[in-house]
Amino acid sequence: MKVIKDISEAVNSTNVKPGSVIYTGGNAATPQTLLQQLVKDKSIKKVELISILLLGDIQELFSKESCQRIKHRVIFSGPYSRKALNEGLATYQVMHLSNVPFQVKNYLKPNVVFIQVSGPDKGGNYSYGTTVEGVQAAVNTAKANGGIVIAERNRQMPFILGTTIDESNIDFLIDTDYPLPVIPYLRPDETAHKIGRLITELFITDGCTLQYGIGKVPEAVTDAVIDKGIKDIGIYTELFTDSMQKLIEKKIVTNKFSDVNFSISSIFLAKDKNGYDWLDYNSSVQNRPCNFTNNILRIAQQHKMIAINSAIGVDLHGNIWADSLKGRQIYSGIGGQADFLRGSILSKNGYGIIAMESTTNNGISKIIDMCPEGITTTAIAADPVVIVTENGAFNPLGLNLAEHAIGIAHLAEQNTKEMLLRKIYDSPEFYKPREALSDKSPKGFIPYESIEK
Template sequence: MTVALPPRPDWSHLIKSGSRVFVGGNAGVPYALIDDLIKHSKGFSDIELVHMLALGDTRWAKEEYRQLFKVNTFFIQGDEIRRAVDEGRADYTPVFLSEMSSLFSDGTLPLDAALVTVSPPDEFGYCSLGVSVDISMSAVRNATIAIAQINPQMPRTAGHSFIHISEFTACIEADEPLQAIEAPAIDSVTERIGQYVAMLVEDGATLQFGVGKIPSATLKYLQRHKDLGIHSEMLSDSIMDIIASGAITNRKKTFHPGKIVTSFCMGSERLYKFVHNNPHIEFYPSSYVNKPTNIAKNDNMISINSALEVDLTGQVVADSLGYDFYSGIGGQVDFVSGASMSKGGKPIIAMPSTAQNETVSRIVPCIAEGAGVTTSRGNVHYIVTEYGIASLRGKSIRERALELIRVAHPKFRAHLLAEVRKHYWVPHFQQKYPTDIPELGAIQLQKMVIQGETFYLRPLNPADERRLQEFFYSHTKETLRLRYNYDPKQMSREKSCNLVSVDQNSDAALCIVRQEGSRITIHAVGRFYYNEHDNSCEAAFVTRETQQGKGMGSRLLIKLIDIARKRKINKMLAFCRADNKPMIAIFEHHGFKRLFSGDPSEVELELPLQEPEAAEGAEQETENDH
């Protein structure tokens, strides 16, 4: 069957000066069509070009076309668009990606014409919007006329991507490569961020992510997960490797099970070939994919987005640097909202802790003058940097500030604490800022499975003040008596603050926690205090009663011994009540020897740290408990 194509555009009969014209975006910009319009633009002026992100040479935004075109973009991308916005020759309209289409359908931004790239029609006359369904479908359906650039290199994609050739008033045929972007190299910072984000993702989760280093790094560390799904406004090259790994099955999705759902894709030519006629990947309009209630239909929905800066209350700035608009709102708020409403969902903001070669902190006391809040403090659940995961949901302003200072770059932590103290966001007795334990390595959070349950070992930090109080008040009188040698009645905020505010460069304090979403419970704490006068340290630990006998104390002690050895400390001491036989047994199991004590009610033990064999054997024994 031969399908008749519409005629070439006669621009003088299709548009006029002052028209509002939509231009397809992302990787599907109809450049040949725009060039044809420019070539035949004599007599035209003040044509408003409306579009979202546009890859490639956005030549229509150049100074030489300022009389012909006025640009109105929903997302700032590329030098020409950014320069035009900065110079006032172009406008930026902030809007959620889920609501862009409604601007056309409800007449807020009525369209005189829509210019889009499509694949050649099939035998029945249907063309595909291919890699850029997004808001293009709505633009075509709501514009007075639609004009197509028919490009044989545009993939045919499954889903709701098809438009019949009869819906176009005019067209041109132009065979040109789609705009491509190569996957960025993953550096050490984004590598660590990816590892931390991956820790928040459980088997069977459904993922949303963008383009760039952080999504690439995260997907790299998810390749051993099982039954993951994808419901994401966009896809990039990084999906191909994780699909090949077998981690993506879409079986556990509760909305469009068995299918990857997306709205557009941007990447290499290899990606565009990958999505061509791929029945496992379905493209739908952004109004559908980004609708928060649709997103929330996926149980365990994980959204992964980025930010330019975050203040210490959790406000996220993503589209501006002070008064300079940098990008756009895009789909961040849509997916943060949808993931928040999802059963078991987790909205994550992931970003490097610094910018401009570590001279500027992205975590700030307050957002920059002129900057706008993209995602409110009430929406944020997790902020992830290369220094860890800040869990904010259900946290007070004080706890949020301390959590965020903990994941800021170490050289900015003292300043951040000093700034929030000015506003009484933290109490006067909060003197120390969070510090890392260098000997734990780049990743300060270590996952462990104990008798089938997942726990995490990490440094104790100032944000744990309330959790340590809860841990203290969970103990029986017997546990308190054996640990403290008396029956303490109270753990005040000030005392708890002192216990969790540790200079981890000299002393060391670790905890084992259970984390279910934003619910964090301390189950064991171990620490040592450094004695400078004889280069020794004194160790102690305590475990929640319900977890005793599972090896948590041994795990903490092994880690403390390892840290002390790496710090070249000569010996580790421990003091136990003589009737605390379980604790004495743990110390002796790991090589501690009893010393003579004049007090029969107390046992003093010592471990020379120049003899590693005993502890190494015990460590192997404990690891076999997994």
């Protein structure tokens, strides 16, 4: 391992030759110094860059000029890559998070890896810090095929226990010191609290294992779990956030029914520096690669696995989409949603849950008759996914397609619900839909008012 002072000693057209395939860490561990040099050095060209949600000061990486030199393969899009993707300047690499390491090793085959690390520990091992996902597979693939690994050791990166990289596998190391990207805290409003209460009252009990992400609804679920007095929770997730830290600090998380006594995640994000500092050498959490955390069979083995994810929309059949606004208008990515939905359904007494507000901020219904043409779905009608909005919860188990449609329509806001129910009733395709116009709650649907009694 060569420790360098000037980043150009490592990131240059000699090491990153035309035809190179680069894999970069992402999320809070986006190696910003390395990527900034990739933008700065115009002699680096005709290379590919594989990424998962790049954050931080890297906007120029997706400029029109940069995209002419760098072919982006974006597995999960963020605020900087979204415009480039939808203007044909970058490519969308569609895959489940669980499958990233396999495809990296066997198909994408990077020969250059950019990472951010902390450490070393007393054994000479560096932590991958807040992001493992497919990074370990990329490192192993590059080293097995004569490639190079370039790391920046950020003074502010926590040493998260679990998956590490030996110093012998790092070719170049440069020391940096800058704040990690943070996620804004979104205070739950009454709509989010209704969703959180529904999920907690109906599906979360003592000893459950939880997976959820960031946003108002996860925060509301956390508050509801605390208010309900639930105990002995386990955490097995792809993304660890401040709300989960809160449950650990309140001793609600014990991982009593897990194989290990610590929470497991592949990616870590926090709302401030204190959240990242809390992770440093903290034995209550460990990181793992995403082919471990998102393995459907491992998810299924968790005790009463409750996976809570959000979506952009759902149609009357129960098709769910989360990565796109239209068929080819990419917003984010498949991520691990399908992994956790399907794994949790296989868990004994587990549930895969889609939690979302019934309308957008602009008042547009997220519940529609038919999904947009060409849309990528993270769950199809045959997946027994529970759908929850502020209006109620719908469980499709045991129901036919007409009963799906009627129950899902009841999740919508009042005007949309009435319109959809009339459409169901008037449609010749649905079997005996008279129940559509009934005042009674349909099969599989539990209204919010029922948990308030």
